[in-house]
Amino acid sequence: MNPLRLRGPDTGGRGQKGTQPTHLQTTGRLNGLRIRLALLLTALNVMGLAGMGTVAMVVDQQQRDGLVRAELERTARTAKALLYYESGALRLDRLFADPASKGPTAVHVYEGTRTDVRLVFAYPSSLPVIAPEVLRGLARPVWQGRGELAATVTSVGRRSRLLAVPFSHAVTGAVSGTIVVAVDLEPVQRAHRRLGWILFTGGAVFTLLAGFGGHLLARRGTQPAVEALGQQERFVADAAHELRTPLTVIRALSEAAIKDPGQQSQALRQVLRSTERLADSVEALLMRARLVAGLRELQRQPFRLDQLAEEVVTETVQPPHTAAVSVSPTVASGDPTLVRIAIRNLVHNAVRHGRTGAEPATITLVVTAGMVMIKDAGPGPGPSPDGRPAQRFRSDAADGTGLGLTIAQWVAELHGGALRLHPAPGGGTAATMILPDEPPPDRR
Numbered sequence: 210m211n212p213l214r215l216r217g218p219d220t221g222g223r224g225q226k227g228t229q230p231t232h233l234q235t236t237g238r239l240n241g242l243r244i245r246l247a248l249l250l251t252a253l254n255v256m257g258l259a260g261m262g263t264v265a266m267v268v269d270q271q272q273r274d275g276l277v278r279a280e281l282e283r284t285a286r287t288a289k290a291l292l293y294y295e296s297g298a299l300r301l302d303r304l305f306a307d308p309a310s311k312g313p314t315a316v317h318v319y320e321g322t323r324t325d326v327r328l329v330f331a332y333p334s335s336l337p338v339i340a341p342e343v344l345r346g347l348a349r350p351v352w353q354g355r356g357e358l359a360a361t362v363t364s365v366g367r368r369s370r371l372l373a374v375p376f377s378h379a380v381t382g383a384v385s386g387t388i389v390v391a392v393d394l395e396p397v398q399r400a401h402r403r404l405g406w407i408l409f410t411g412g413a414v415f416t417l418l419a420g421f422g423g424h425l426l427a428r429r430g431t432q433p434a435v436e437a438l439g440q441q442e443r444f445v446a447d448a449a450h451e452l453r454t455p456l457t458v459i460r461a462l463s464e465a466a467i468k469d470p471g472q473q474s475q476a477l478r479q480v481l482r483s484t485e486r487l488a489d490s491v492e493a494l495l496m497r498a499r500l501v502a503g504l505r506e507l508q509r510q511p512f513r514l515d516q517l518a519e520e521v522v523t524e525t526v527q528p529p530h531t532a533a534v535s536v537s538p539t540v541a542s543g544d545p546t547l548v549r550i551a552i553r554n555l556v557h558n559a560v561r562h563g564r565t566g567a568e569p570a571t572i573t574l575v576v577t578a579g580m581v582m583i584k585d586a587g588p589g590p591g592p593s594p595d596g597r598p599a600q601r602f603r604s605d606a607a608d609g610t611g612l613g614l615t616i617a618q619w620v621a622e623l624h625g626g627a628l629r630l631h632p633a634p635g636g637g638t639a640a641t642m643i644l645p646d647e648p649p650p651d652r653r
Contacts, residue, residue, distance in 0.1 A: 319344075336392070458480075555642065
């Protein structure tokens with residue numbers, strides 16, 4: 210069994226061998242909305258990550274600069290404490306013996322002379338070679354009384370941070386020289402760049418995942434609306450065609466009766482049948498509209514499905530048509546009013562089309578647990594191009610039933626079930642409406 214397919218405005222009833230896909234403009238707009246929502250979420254994530262990344266890089270740079278400055282100051286203080294004067298001469302033996310002078314920070318000691326400063330101690334560590342004039346140029350103004358000085362220099366393509374501090378004579382208290390300490394900034398900058406690449410890579414991966422997740426969320430969030438609007442547009446297309454057909458027939462018959470008064474009696478009978486069909490269609494449309502708009506709640510309650518189906522068949526199948534009933538006591542949960550409308554549409558469809566030529570229709574009603582099947586003896590549906598059973602009659606015929614089947618399918622799906630149209634054993638068509646025993650979640 211294959212589920213009955215909803216049709217566009219060019220199809221309907223029980224029988225058309227080919228179907229044309231309906232272009233749903235509202236669905237297309239919702240799909241565009243999904244993409245825009247995903248792009249908006251991605252753009253917001255990019256801006257947020259860029260802002261946080263920038264702040265993280267600035268804070269990291271400031272922290273690393275602070276650590277470098279603290280290391281330079283610690284080394285300079287240690288070297289200054291190790292210097293001392295004995296018999297008026299500057300002694301460096303403690304500085305030579307202390308590990309601080311052999312750490313990762315370079316230490317240079319300049320002693321003042323009458324006219325300039327001269328280098329008396331140098332431990333270059335692993336730093337790139339810094340030009341002597343650069344070191345002396347920083348030590349000289351400090352010895353001359355300008356206080357501590359800091360500078361950043363580039364040598365052999367690598368940057369170094371320098372700090373020059375004065376040291377004083379123990380007896381006179383006058384500034385007698387300068388200690389210049391230096392540290393290579395390349396390891397610090399390398400770690401800073403590595404952090405930047407980590408943030409960039411992580412941000413890019415997060416943005417891709419967020420964009421994909423945003424698209425999935427937008428798709429999932431709008432999917433019920435897409436399905437509802439798609440079904441609504443298809444339903445409206447079927448309804449417009451189904452209502453237009455009896456109105457066209459009524460107008461044509463009325464114009465013919467005016468032109469030929471002798472045909473008025475027959476024309477009025479045909480007008481009456483078309484009016485009844487139009488009234489049924491309007492009733493079903495209004496019922497569905499009230500449910501969708503929330504003006505009427507879906508009345509879910511237990512009811513005897515077998516008794517309801519028998520009543521519908523008794524009311525609908527009138528001589529010369531006949532009906533065979535095979536039911537078992539069955540309790541269903543749902544809205545009996547809507548189920549009655551759906552079964553009546555299926556029975557009408559079987560009575561109108563379930564026969565050969567002018568012979569009366571013979572239909573069979575079968576009711577079991579959660580299932581109502583209505584079989585007829587008319588021509589069976591032929592195969593459609595996609596392998597599914599095609600409908601047997603077009604809704605552009607005078608008594609097409611596209612809307613009736615659409616309403617029946619909608620009622621079945623509203624109750625969590627389905628409507629299937631398939632060839633009946635021995636010929637004809639069987640319409641099976643499945644209604645689950647348990648109440649389904651609220652679906653409109």
